Amino acid sequence: MDESGKAPWNGPLCAGRVAVVTGGGGAIGEAVGRALADHGADVVVADRAADRVEAACAAIEARGRRALGVTGDLTEAGAVEALIARANADFGRVDILVNALGEHLALSGPFERSSEEGWDRLYRVNLLQTMQACHAVLPGMRARRWGRIVNFSSVEGIRAMPNAAPYTAYKGAIDSFTKSLGVEVAGDGIRVNAVAVDKTRSHQVNFYRLGEEYDRHVPVWVPAGRYGEGDDIAAVVLFLSSEMGAWIVGQTIVADGGTSSAGGWYRTPSRWTNSPLLKQYFEEDPAINAARPKGVQ
Ligand SMILES: NC(=O)c1ccc[n+]([C@@H]2O[C@H](COP(=O)([O-])OP(=O)(O)OC[C@H]3O[C@@H](n4cnc5c(N)ncnc54)[C@H](O)[C@@H]3O)[C@@H](O)[C@H]2O)c1
Numbered sequence: 001m002d003e004s005g006k007a008p009w010n011g012p013l014c015a016g017r018v019a020v021v022t023g024g025g026g027a028i029g030e031a032v033g034r035a036l037a038d039h040g041a042d043v044v045v046a047d048r049a050a051d052r053v054e055a056a057c058a059a060i061e062a063r064g065r066r067a068l069g070v071t072g073d074l075t076e077a078g079a080v081e082a083l084i085a086r087a088n089a090d091f092g093r094v095d096i097l098v099n100a101l102g103e104h105l106a107l108s109g110p111f112e113r114s115s116e117e118g119w120d121r122l123y124r125v126n127l128l129q130t131m132q133a134c135h136a137v138l139p140g141m142r143a144r145r146w147g148r149i150v151n152f153s154s155v156e157g158i159r160a161m162p163n164a165a166p167y168t169a170y171k172g173a174i175d176s177f178t179k180s181l182g183v184e185v186a187g188d189g190i191r192v193n194a195v196a197v198d199k200t201r202s203h204q205v206n207f208y209r210l211g212e213e214y215d216r217h218v219p220v221w222v223p224a225g226r227y228g229e230g231d232d233i234a235a236v237v238l239f240l241s242s243e244m245g246a247w248i249v250g251q252t253i254v255a256d257g258g259t260s261s262a263g264g265w266y267r268t269p270s271r272w273t274n275s276p277l278l279k280q281y282f283e284e285d286p287a288i289n290a291a292r293p294k295g296v297q
Contacts, residue, residue: 013242015040018091020084022074022133023101025052027202028152031230032098033067034059035238041096042066044087048073066091074101075124084136094137096148096241099130102171103204108163119166126170127177134181138190147190148241151178153252155198155260171196175252182250193240193248198256200228213288220266220276223258232257 019036023029025047033043037060045056045067053069060067068090070083087094103125107118130151141147156164157171174194182192199205199222219225236255239245254260265274280288 008243008246012038012040013238013244014096017041017095017241018044018087018093019096019098019241020044020046020087020094020133020137021056021098021100022046022080022083022129023152024098025049025056026100026204027230028197028200028233029098029100029230030056030059031234032100032237034063035231035234036096036098036241037063037065037067039238039242040065041241042068042091044068044070044083044091044094046070046072046074046083046101074129075121080129080132081136084133088140093140093144095141095144095146097133097137097150098237098241099133099149099151100237101129102126102152102154102174104164104167107167110163111165114166122166122170126167127173130174131177134192138185141190142185142188145189147185147188148245149181149190149192150237150240151192151194153178153194153196155196155254155256158196158252158254159260159263178252179250186249191240191245191248192250193245194252195233195236195240196252196254196256196260197228197233198254198259200230200233200255202230210292216269220268221259223262223267226257228255228257 014036019041021029021032021043024033024045029047033045033056036043042065043060045053047053048071050071053071057067057069070086072079074080074083084094105121105125107122134149151174153174154171156168157175161168178192178194185192218227233255236253240248265272266276268276280286
C-alpha cells in the first residue's frame with residue numbers, strides 16, 4: 001500500500017502510461033494493446049501489417065485511449081530507433097515497452113542444412129530488435145526512474161525444438177538477456193521480464209487453420225484442455241507492466257497451458273501416458289500428418 005492507501009492491485013493498473021507494443025498487430029500484441037488501454041494506457045502499435053495496425057489502433061481508441069500506428073519492418077536498419085523516437089515525439093515518453101515481435105519464419109529443418117542467412121534473419125526478428133528497443137527506451141525510463149519492459153520468449157527457448165536450433169538459441173538468449181538486464185536496471189525503478197509462450201492461437205502458429213480431426217487431440221497436447229488465446233498472454237503482460245510486477249526482476253514467466261510442466265506427459269481419453277503410441281505416423285494414415293498447415297509442427 002502507498003501513502004495514499006492505494007494497493008498495487010487497485011485499478012486501473014496503467015493509468016496515464018504510454019506503451020509501445022512491437023508486433024502490436026499480431027494475435028498477442030493486439031490483445032496486449034487492448035489490455036493496456038483497458039487499464040488507462042495510450043498505446044503505440046508497431047507492426048509491418050498495415051491492416052492489423054489499423055484494427056489494433058481502432059480497438060485502443062474504442063477504449064477511449066490514444067493510439068499511434070507505425071507500419072513498417074522493424075528488422076530494417078534504424079527502424080526500431082525511429083519507432084521509439086516517434087513515440088517520444090508524439091506521446092512524450094515510453095513507460096512500458098512490450099517486445100511482442102518474434103517469428104520462427106517457418107525456417108525449420110536439420111541444422112546442417114540451415115544457412116547463415118537464415119540465422120541472421122532469425123536473429124534480427126527475435127533478438128536484435130528486442131535489444132535495440134530496450135536500448136532506445138532505457139535512457140528515458142532511467143531519467144524518470146520508472147519503466148516496464150516485457151520481452152517475448154518461448155517454451156522452445158527453455159526446452160528443445162528439433163529442427164529449429166537457431167530459433168531456440170535466440171529465444172533462449174531472450175531469457176538470459178532479460179535476466180541480466182533486469183538486474184542491471186532494477187535499482188532505477190525499471191522492471192525487465194519476459195513471457196515464454198506455447199500453444200497460443202496466433203497468425204504465425206496457424207492453429208486457426210487446423211481441421212476438425214485435430215480437435216479431440218487438443219486436450220491431449222495441452223493440459224489446460226484448450227489452445228491459449230491472445231488475452232491469456234495479455235493478462236500476464238498487464239501484470240508485469242503495472243505496479244503488480246514491482247517485485248519481479250529478470251524472470252521469464254511461462255504461459256503455456258501446462259505444456260512445459262507436463263514435460264512429455266499426455267492425457268489421453270483413457271489414461272495419462274509419457275509413452276504415447278503415435279500410430280498414425282506408422283500405419284494408420286500418414287497423410288493426416290503430412291497435411292498439417294505450414295507452420296504447425
Ligand atoms: N503463439 C504462440 O504459441 C507462441 C509460442 C512461442 C512464442 N511466441 C511468441 O509470441 C510473440 C507474439 O507472436 P504471436 O504468436 O502473437 O504471433 P503473430 O504472428 O500473431 O504476431 C506477430 C506479428 O508480428 C508482425 N511482424 C512479423 N515480422 C515483423 C517485422 N519484421 N516487422 C514488424 N512486424 C512484424 C506480424 O505482422 C504479426 O502481426 C512472438 O515473439 C512469438 O515468438 C508465440
